[in-house]
Amino acid sequence: MRALSQRQEAMLRFIRQYLSERGRPPTVREIGMAVGISSTSVVDYNLRILERDGHLRRERELSRGIELPGRGAPTIPVLGRIAAGQPIEAVEDPTDTVEVPQRFVDGGYYALRVKGKSMIEDHIDDGDVVVVKPQDDVDDGDIAVALIVEEGSPEGEATLKRIYR
Amino acid sequence: MRALSQRQEAMLRFIRQYLSERGRPPTVREIGMAVGISSTSVVDYNLRILERDGHLRRERELSRGIELPGRGAPTIPVLGRIAAGQPIEAVEDPTDTVEVPQRFVDGGYYALRVKGKSMIEDHIDDGDVVVVKPQDDVDDGDIAVALIVEEGSPEGEATLKRIYR
DNA sequence: ATTCGGCCAGAACGAATGTTCCGAACAAAC
DNA sequence: GTTTGTTCGGAACATTCGTTCTGGCCGAAT
Numbered sequence: 128m129r130a131l132s133q134r135q136e137a138m139l140r141f142i143r144q145y146l147s148e149r150g151r152p153p154t155v156r157e158i159g160m161a162v163g164i165s166s167t168s169v170v171d172y173n174l175r176i177l178e179r180d181g182h183l184r185r186e187r188e189l190s191r192g193i194e195l196p197g198r199g200a201p202t203i204p205v206l207g208r209i210a211a212g213q214p215i216e217a218v219e220d221p222t223d224t225v226e227v228p229q230r231f232v233d234g235g236y237y238a239l240r241v242k243g244k245s246m247i248e249d250h251i252d253d254g255d256v257v258v259v260k261p262q263d264d265v266d267d268g269d270i271a272v273a274l275i276v277e278e279g280s281p282e283g284e285a286t287l288k289r290i291y292r
Numbered sequence: 293m294r295a296l297s298q299r300q301e302a303m304l305r306f307i308r309q310y311l312s313e314r315g316r317p318p319t320v321r322e323i324g325m326a327v328g329i330s331s332t333s334v335v336d337y338n339l340r341i342l343e344r345d346g347h348l349r350r351e352r353e354l355s356r357g358i359e360l361p362g363r364g365a366p367t368i369p370v371l372g373r374i375a376a377g378q379p380i381e382a383v384e385d386p387t388d389t390v391e392v393p394q395r396f397v398d399g400g401y402y403a404l405r406v407k408g409k410s411m412i413e414d415h416i417d418d419g420d421v422v423v424v425k426p427q428d429d430v431d432d433g434d435i436a437v438a439l440i441v442e443e444g445s446p447e448g449e450a451t452l453k454r455i456y457r
Numbered sequence: 458a459t460t461c462g463g464c465c466a467g468a469a470c471g472a473a474t475g476t477t478c479c480g481a482a483c484a485a486a487c
Numbered sequence: 488g489t490t491t492g493t494t495c496g497g498a499a500c501a502t503t504c505g506t507t508c509t510g511g512c513c514g515a516a517t
Contacts, residue, residue: 132464134464146315149359150311150317150359150360151316151317151356151357151359152315152316154355154503154504154505155504155505155506156503156504156505164465164466165465165466165467166465166466166467166468167504167505167506168465168466168467168468168506168507168508169464169465169466171505171506171507172463172464172465173464187505187506188472188473188505188506189473189504189505190319190355190356190472190473190474190503190504190505191316191355191356191504192316192505194314194315194316195315297494299494319473319474319475320474320475320476321473321474321475329495329496330495330496330497331495331496331497331498332474332475332476333476333477333478333495333496333497333498334494334495334496336475336476336477337493337494337495338494352475352476353474353475353476353501353502353503354474354475354503355473355474355475355502355503355504356474357475
């Protein structure tokens, strides 16, 4: 681990800026163009150093295969589907996730995809994803996922409802 | 503008998910693989439809040249450099920007890159970017950008200081 | 002087990737 | 049935792009 050269600092700055402006990583040649390097081998050479020192990660043989650590919003999994009066469906796609603000990651929150337009008055449309916070007590007017545990139905049933009592 | 087919919906979902997980857009072939399309021409065909209907943008002849609208943190420009006891330098790179939380975009905030380690006790290091909120009155102990307007110096001078009085 | 390591340029190779062409299946309308 | 528009699959092509090879320059160490 050594100090970064001026060129390597410029490369890191450019990658950061390119990423936030364009939403995709730059290519080796784009980096070289930006920091005044004519040869792709030199860019590759310095990228290897930056990777060795932990300033970025690379996927080999992949176009634009540069990743900066600590980027991207955190995600939580979408555990199933929910609709008013319908049971929660099994998870269809285990890789289905949604981006959420940081405060949702460690609070036991989970997400469900809404099926149907029964909550359309609350701007919850078909296909929307609701982030659910488990809590025992609800206040009057809260929107809640009411879970009904039944015999023979290991998953139970759940509906999305506005609670009044 | 027509309703999206099931295939196009699946493509959009996959692109969104890939983007948030990997931090880069997928390739045409990766999209096809994910939604069960064997031919790249079919992916291209549907991507053109999605682009025509405004669901995404594409850069032609560019690998991973897919952009989703409304992505990425908002940015504000870095207007110059600042250092204790030194004048603000002219803007070197008009495309130099920093990502900021949403609340900074419309409050008149602007950003300056810090030169030197004179504020290192406040964890403001050389190369850091400070986001400045213009305000007339400062409280004791605030960190302020003090601007000194001079004759013959149209830009004025500014220093970064902690204010006590 | 010689050697060594760090840094660089130019060129070429091969894989990845976007684009295009051709033909076909299908449904709706006439 | 024929036509028309939409969607699709297979293949080929051209460009982009990551990697590698060869060699050169330069300062420090031997």
